[in-house]
Amino acid sequence: xxxxxxxxxxxxxxxxxAIFISYHMKNPGxxxxxxxxxxxxxxxxxxxxxxxxxxVTFREQYYKNVPNVWFSSVLREFDKLQIYKEMQTASG
Numbered sequence: 199x200x201x202x203x204x205x206x207x208x209x210x211x212x213x214x215x216a217i218f219i220s221y222h223m224k225n226p227g228x229x230x231x232x233x234x235x236x237x238x239x240x241x242x243x244x245x246x247x248x249x250x251x252x253x254v255t256f257r258e259q260y261y262k263n264v265p266n267v268w269f270s271s272v273l274r275e276f277d278k279l280q281i282y283k284e285m286q287t288a289s290g
Contacts, residue, residue, distance in 0.1 A: 243257075245261070
């Protein structure tokens with residue numbers, strides 16, 4: 199799989215969102231935080247607060263009408279990408 203350019207991604211598509219997280223989100227801490235929020239929202243959670251001052255959750259702020267299954271799909275696609283990356287690394 200070739201790495202797609204960020205501007206070519208449709209962020210509403212779970213596969214493209216997973217590609218963005220996997221290939222374009224370079225900070226491992228940020229990547230882990232986003233995946234944790236998605237795991238929470240995949241099971242009906244709110245993803246936590248955006249900041250400690252205005253008490254608005256990630257789901258309220260950015261994903262108001264996004265169904266839980268979308269987050270599950272992103273996580274599934276992200277896992278597939280990680281397997282693909284591992285296979286690429288192993289094959290040299």
